[in-house]
Structure formats: structure tokens, C-alpha cells
Amino acid sequence: MLTRFVSSTARRLIGRCLLENNYSVTTARLQCKRTFASSAASTFHGKSQYRFTHVLPVTASSTKVIWNDSLTADINYLWLRDNCQCSECKHPHTGQKLFDITRVPLDLQPQAIEMVDEGSHVRVVWDNDQHESVYDSHWLRANGRHFFINIPSESSKRNSRPQEIEWNxxxxxxxxxxxxxxxxxxxxxxxxxxxxxxxxxxxxxxxxxxxxxxxxxxxxxxxxxxxxxxxxxxxxxxxxxxxxxxxxxxxxxxxxxxxxxxxxxxxxxxxxxxxxxxxxxxxxxxxxxxxxxxxxxxxxxxxxxxxxxxxxxxxxxxxxxxxxxxxxxxxxxxxxxxxxxxxxxxxxxxxxxxxxxxxxxxxxxxxxxxxxxxxxxxxxxxxxxxxxxxxxxxxxxxxxxxxxxxxxxxxxxxxxxxxxxxxxxxxxxxxxxxxxxxxxx
Missing domain, CATH: 3.60.130.10 (Clavaminate synthase-like)
Structure with missing residues (x-):
């Protein structure tokens, strides 16, 4: 059973999506201590431009996230768990990975998932060990491009590496x-x-x-x-x-x-x-x-x-x-x-x-x-x-x-x-x- 926490605005959409995918949902509130890698907190500067508006369950292996410019992605659960940014999973100073994805079951699912901090982050509690992961909206956007479903024409795709330009x-x-x-x-x-x-x-x-x-x-x-x-x-x-x-x-x-x-x-x-x-x-x-x-x-x-x-x-x-x-x-x-x-x-x-x-x-x-x-x-x-x-x-x-x-x-x-x-x-x-x-x- 999946227990997910989302904004009230999204709950109606979740219900419809769950019915289409034959899921049952129990809504409860979990209070968990967050642990962020220091690098995750400093990756993006100033007020977040992009925020999540919806987090919707899609299948037994992925969740749909929608940003405030309508950009949509189906994010794989194993990929999310493998890339947890907390200090238990990623060394806070070197940025090297401490977590080993091969030590969790392949049918891993969230026990709970919700938007927090006014949509600037998504928090996930995993069902196998109740570990908590938090993902920044910009980090997920920059690193989860291969999960994108649509790319709005007005969507900014800022990248540290400028596009190569051919010239004569x-x-x-x-x-x-x-x-x-x-x-x-x-x-x-x-x-x-x-x-x-x-x-x-x-x-x-x-x-x-x-x-x-x-x-x-x-x-x-x-x-x-x-x-x-x-x-x-x-x-x-x-x-x-x-x-x-x-x-x-x-x-x-x-x-x-x-x-x-x-x-x-x-x-x-x-x-x-x-x-x-x-x-x-x-x-x-x-x-x-x-x-x-x-x-x-x-x-x-x-x-x-x-x-x-x-x-x-x-x-x-x-x-x-x-x-x-x-x-x-x-x-x-x-x-x-x-x-x-x-x-x-x-x-x-x-x-x-x-x-x-x-x-x-x-x-x-x-x-x-x-x-x-x-x-x-x-x-x-x-x-x-x-x-x-x-x-x-x-x-x-x-x-x-x-x-x-x-x-x-x-x-x-x-x-x-x-x-x-x-x-x-x-x-x-x-x-x-x-x-x-x-x-x-």
C-alpha cells in the first residue's frame, strides 16, 4: 500500500490517477527529521524560480511531478532513492555517494511522498526502511531530464555548459x-x-x-x-x-x-x-x-x-x-x-x-x-x-x-x-x- 502526502490542490488529481492505476491510498501525516547534504542546500542561489505544483503517483515504479511552468516528468523510484542527497547517503563535504542502491529491493516504493517548503522540495519516505529523502526542485529538474514528458517552449533550460555553436x-x-x-x-x-x-x-x-x-x-x-x-x-x-x-x-x-x-x-x-x-x-x-x-x-x-x-x-x-x-x-x-x-x-x-x-x-x-x-x-x-x-x-x-x-x-x-x-x-x-x-x- 502506498501512503502519499501532497498538497490539497493535488489530492483530487491523485485520486483520479490512482483509480486509473488501481491503487489504494491511506492519507496520514508523518513527521520526520530532515537531513540534507550541505551541497544540496547551496546548489541553487536565491529564491527558487521553479517549484513543484503536483506530485502524482503514476505506476508502481514511478511518480509524476509537475513544475510551475507545466513541465512534467515521470521519475523512477529506484533512481530517486539512488540519488538521495541527505548526509547519510552522500558525503556532506566530498559529495561522494555513501549509499548503495543494490541493497534495497527492486520493487521499492514510497511509503509517503509530499511537496514541502511551498513546493521548492519533494520529501519521500521509503517503505523498506522509512528512510527520508528530500529533493530540490532545481536539482531534480537539472538531473532528471531523461524523465521529461513535455518541455514547454517558455521553459528555461539553464545549464552550466552553453550550447555549442557551429560557425563559419x-x-x-x-x-x-x-x-x-x-x-x-x-x-x-x-x-x-x-x-x-x-x-x-x-x-x-x-x-x-x-x-x-x-x-x-x-x-x-x-x-x-x-x-x-x-x-x-x-x-x-x-x-x-x-x-x-x-x-x-x-x-x-x-x-x-x-x-x-x-x-x-x-x-x-x-x-x-x-x-x-x-x-x-x-x-x-x-x-x-x-x-x-x-x-x-x-x-x-x-x-x-x-x-x-x-x-x-x-x-x-x-x-x-x-x-x-x-x-x-x-x-x-x-x-x-x-x-x-x-x-x-x-x-x-x-x-x-x-x-x-x-x-x-x-x-x-x-x-x-x-x-x-x-x-x-x-x-x-x-x-x-x-x-x-x-x-x-x-x-x-x-x-x-x-x-x-x-x-x-x-x-x-x-x-x-x-x-x-x-x-x-x-x-x-x-x-x-x-x-x-x-x-x-
Whole structure:
């Protein structure tokens, strides 16, 4: 038997719903001591915008909740119990889970359920052990999206991670993702805005930074720790006279590429800080350019689906050998996530090894690869920058391809410093700042 406590407004609706589902209900009042995890109480700031208006039993395994903007969700009981926010179930300081869902019966149901605090929370008492769980309206809305039945057009779907925006040369030039260092250095709100720009566009530029070699580490560490690689914590992009130097350390033009595809996990966030770049008017080379891989892959899937699926399925070997190390890794050029959406792109002609694939797939692969590269090189997609000393550009190395035009090293003196940060560390910083309430206007 289910005993539920809800507002008087909802009780009539519950009765009708219970009759349809053959439930019987005994209404009683339970007084239970609430225990909240401290993190749950501080997750949302200010007066709650969204509140519950109804909590209705639906089936033996779920309950229907309705918010004040008519958003409706059928929430599974086991999922609710598994995500109890109280200090007995979730450590109040670390946020790590203490409760083990496998220790409760699979037919778990509430003994009581009601709205409390004027609809800002739902309180549940579980029938197996009378444990009490309390769920914040915003927390349930943010974490229970997969239970939504309807999403009102006026419903705010605020998320710490802004939606990614595809771009081409025209759109990004019209609305360039540029900020000043003076903004970022003294404001966590501006820091949140900068990281949001990186995530939204895959690339963002900070102007007016100190022209100091180690400064890039300070900027990277404002987000997270620096990802150290075989090149160290950072690397200098300058012309080296050694004949066996990496081609990046030359005056050659570098075609569109992503870095370190030959590693198990290629770096996520890359930063380049310009210390010197005296352009030669008669030979203005050494420009840095970017192309949105997300936009290119979306175009490919729409206009050339066969080529798209070919590049998603055939793995390519990327490799690099120097005097100090040898790396190789095999992966598709286009990687998708578990839902079939774009996740990563891996392109670098300089480190792509011989294709190891069934012979009948070789021609389809090269045909698809040709279509992809022609689109990547389309002038309408290029975001070209003549980086000036003090400019720092940060970009998603798994989404945005970058390159460089050739230059005459006798006339152009160019010095960039680069480093990497794990992308999930950047997302962690984004979520943390969001949790503190640092939202850009």
C-alpha cells in the first residue's frame, strides 16, 4: 500500500490517477527529521524560480511531478532513492555517494511522498526502511531530464555548459569570441564567460596579456593544471635550424590539423600565446587559422552521408617518431559519442600513416577523405588571425582544426608558446563556477 502526502490542490488529481492505476491510498501525516547534504542546500542561489505544483503517483515504479511552468516528468523510484542527497547517503563535504542502491529491493516504493517548503522540495519516505529523502526542485529538474514528458517552449533550460555553436568565417567574424585580459584577471564572472566562449565556439582569444614566456602557465592554471607531454609543460613554436626538427618548428605552412592524434587521448584544450610576430608587409605569412570541425562534420553528414559514415568507421593510424620517442595510435577521423553525435575529429596529414583497412574499403576511404579535406580548406570557413604580441588563443583541439601560413624566417620573427589542458578539467571549472553563481549577462 502506498501512503502519499501532497498538497490539497493535488489530492483530487491523485485520486483520479490512482483509480486509473488501481491503487489504494491511506492519507496520514508523518513527521520526520530532515537531513540534507550541505551541497544540496547551496546548489541553487536565491529564491527558487521553479517549484513543484503536483506530485502524482503514476505506476508502481514511478511518480509524476509537475513544475510551475507545466513541465512534467515521470521519475523512477529506484533512481530517486539512488540519488538521495541527505548526509547519510552522500558525503556532506566530498559529495561522494555513501549509499548503495543494490541493497534495497527492486520493487521499492514510497511509503509517503509530499511537496514541502511551498513546493521548492519533494520529501519521500521509503517503505523498506522509512528512510527520508528530500529533493530540490532545481536539482531534480537539472538531473532528471531523461524523465521529461513535455518541455514547454517558455521553459528555461539553464545549464552550466552553453550550447555549442557551429560557425563559419562570416558568422565568427561578425561575433568574434574575444575578451581582454583586464576583464579576466580580476573577475571570476569574466573567467566563466571566457571558458564558456571556448566551449561554445571551440575557440576564444584573449588580448592584452603580459608578454612573458611563462605567463601561459598562469592562464592555463586559472582553469586547471597543465597537461605535461613529451614536450614538457609548455613548448616554444619557433624556427629551429635542426633538419630533423618537428615541422611545427619551421617556417613551413602547416595545413589544417589537430594535434597529437598519435596519442591514446589527444589533448583537449590547447593554448597558444604570442610573444613575437613582426609581420613583413611584403610577405605577410605566419598567420594562424582555424576551422570549426563540428560545422564541417555536420555538413558532411547532411550532404555526403556515405562519406560521413566511412570516416566514422574506418580507423586511421597516426604515428610520430623522433630521436627521443615513438608514438602510434589508431582511431577514426570522425568520432561519435554514445548517442551518435559528434565528439572528436582527428586530422593531420603529416602524422597519418599507411591506411590499414580491408582492400575494398580503401577507395571509399580516400574518396570520403578527399571530400572532407576540400570542405575543410574552403576559404568561407577559415577564421584567420594575425596574432599580435600579447594575444592568447585557446581552442578545443578535438573540435577545431588549426594551421599556419608559410613565412620567410629571414624577414619574419615569430615566437609562440603553447601548452595543453585536459578538456574535462576545463568543464569541471565551468561547472564549479556555475555552481558558485558566476553567470555572465
Amino acid at each position: 568565417q562570416h558568422s565568427i567574424t561578425e561575433n568574434p569570441p574575444v575578451m581582454s585580459y583586464d576583464e579576466i584577471k580580476s573577475s571570476e564572472v569574466a573567467l566563466y564567460k571566457w571558458i564558456s566562449l571556448i566551449h561554445r565556439y571551440g575557440v576564444a582569444i584573449v588580448k592584452g596579456t603580459p608578454i612573458e614566456k611563462d605567463f601561459i602557465l598562469d592562464m592555463a592554471e586559472r582553469i586547471a593544471y597543465v597537461k605535461e607531454t613529451s614536450y614538457g609543460k609548455y613548448f616554444d613554436v619557433v624556427v629551429e635550424p635542426k633538419p630533423n626538427s618537428h615541422l611545427a618548428f619551421s617556417a613551413r605552412g602547416l595545413d589544417h590539423h589537430t594535434d597529437m592524434n598519435y596519442r591514446e587521448n589527444s589533448p583537449g584544450l590547447q593554448m597558444l600565446h604570442c610573444l613575437k610576430n613582426n609581420h613583413d608587409v611584403s610577405n605577410p605569412g605566419g598567420r594562424t587559422f582555424f576551422v570549426d570541425g563540428l560545422h564541417v562534420v555536420s555538413w558532411l553528414k547532411k550532404h555526403h552521408p556515405s562519406a560521413f559514415y566511412t570516416l566514422c568507421s574506418i580507423e586511421v593510424k597516426f604515428e610520430l617518431t623522433t630521436e627521443s620517442f615513438t608514438y602510434n595510435q589508431t582511431k577514426p577521423i570522425i568520432c561519435l559519442d554514445k548517442d551518435g553525435n559528434f565528439s572528436e575529429i582527428h586530422v593531420n596529414n603529416r602524422t597519418m600513416g599507411p591506411i590499414q583497412a580491408p582492400k575494398e574499403t580503401i577507395n571509399p576511404f580516400y574518396s570520403a577523405y578527399n571530400i572532407l579535406m576540400r570542405k575543410i580548406r574552403d576559404p568561407e570557413l577559415q577564421y584567420s588571425l594575425g596574432l599580435q604580441p600579447g594575444d592568447l588563443v585557446a581552442f578545443n583541439n578535438r573540435r577545431v582544426l588549426h594551421g599556419r601560413s608559410a613565412f620567410n624566417s629571414d624577414r619574419v620573427s615569430r615566437h609562440l608558446v603553447g601548452c595543453y589542458v585536459d578538456y574535462d578539467e576545463m568543464l569541471s571549472k565551468l561547472d564549479t563556477l556555475y555552481g558558485k553563481g558566476f553567470f555572465p549577462k
